[in-house]
């Protein structure tokens with residue numbers, strides 16, 4: 001009987017498992033497939049800057065914890081497992097439009113380093129083509145290679161003594177026990193549901209839903225910083241590869257596949273933004289299912305009516321950057337400590353009050 005049984009081995013479940021094991025808990029993680037092969041594998045790994053000490057909202061505080069802790073956490077994973085997760089500060093340019101007028105003020109109040117650029121200055125930094133919006137240089141924007149990070153996390157969990165049960169799906173929680181698809185009942189001191197886009201069905205509570213995102217990977221001359229234009233972006237990997245994302249398709253449900261129109265749209269965006277990419281070759285394309293929520297905020301906290309059952313799901317476009325802050329709070333809650341970030345706005349039975357504008361989209 002583990003102290004904590006975690007359902008879902010994506011970035012949220014595995015980072016939480018690692019933190020809990022390091023805090024002295026015995027932890028078991030159950031995933032219905034292999035670990036870290038869903039949204040956490042598919043994502044772009046953009047890590048915008050942040051500052052937990054000056055963030056105005058709990059969601060920006062969670063992101064700020066990620067910005068601050070990712071460098072040391074990446075080094076810790078590398079020292080423990082020998083796996084480099086590809087974390088690097090590459091800088092970014094965010095193109096803001098008339099809808100984003102308050103964003104620079106939020107960055108300034110958080111103490112995020114940014115520089116407003118003229119169109120010419122932006123073109124001196126990057127080989128830009130047609131771009132809409134005002135360019136803002138973000139010196140501290142970073143990135144991580146998702147598949148590498150997930151491999152490192154799985155290996156770190158194993159080294160920390162976490163029991164890893166791949167291909168072991170859960171059906172739900174009944175009569176005080178976790179019921180696995182193979183009929184086994186698992187009892188634990190605490191349970192954490194972290195099953196990404198699949199969490200609502202498991203918890204039998206409405207809330208999280210899939211939002212498909214497609215990505216194309218190109219090989220060829222490109223930009224050197226992350227370029228962010230609304231919901232679309234280019235992420236240069238530094239080894240001749242550039243990731244182009246992404247679509248946002250809630251209407252696709254659980255259908256995890258690319259479409260010709262989706263990829264064509266991304267390629268057109270890439271060529272418009274950086275014309276040199278017209279000569280790039282398409283190396284790969286894929287789709288992932290983001291765990292969406294009605295107000296774009298994650299669900300983190302106890303499940304009403306079940307005091308030893310918790311949820312951490314619905315991180316939508318930002319689960320990588322929110323993973324460390326979420327795991328920190330999950331660890332505090334499950335170990336009986338007061339959470340270092342206010343969770344009232346993240347609990348399952350919160351009153352939905354429209355979208356809280358975060359300082360970054362992804």
Ligand SMILES: Cc1cc2nc3c(=O)[nH]c(=O)nc-3n(C[C@H](O)[C@H](O)[C@H](O)COP(=O)(O)OP(=O)(O)OC[C@H]3O[C@@H](n4cnc5c(N)ncnc54)[C@H](O)[C@@H]3O)c2cc1C
Pocket residue numbers: 007008009010011012013030031032033034035036037038039040041042043044045046047168169170171194195196197198202212213214215245246287288289290291312313314315316317318319320321322362
């Ligand atoms: C195209 C795309 C681009 C993105 N870009 C970024 C980005 O640049 N930066 C950023 O911060 N975020 C980004 N995201 C969002 C981020 O990837 C997600 O928010 C994050 O991966 C969610 O992690 P998770 O662990 O909750 O879910 P997942 O990674 O989906 O993990 C859930 C796990 O639960 C398991 N599971 C499901 N059902 C069961 C069951 N019944 N029993 C047991 N296990 C089960 C699944 O197999 C899976 O392994 C992007 C996402 C996509 C799709």
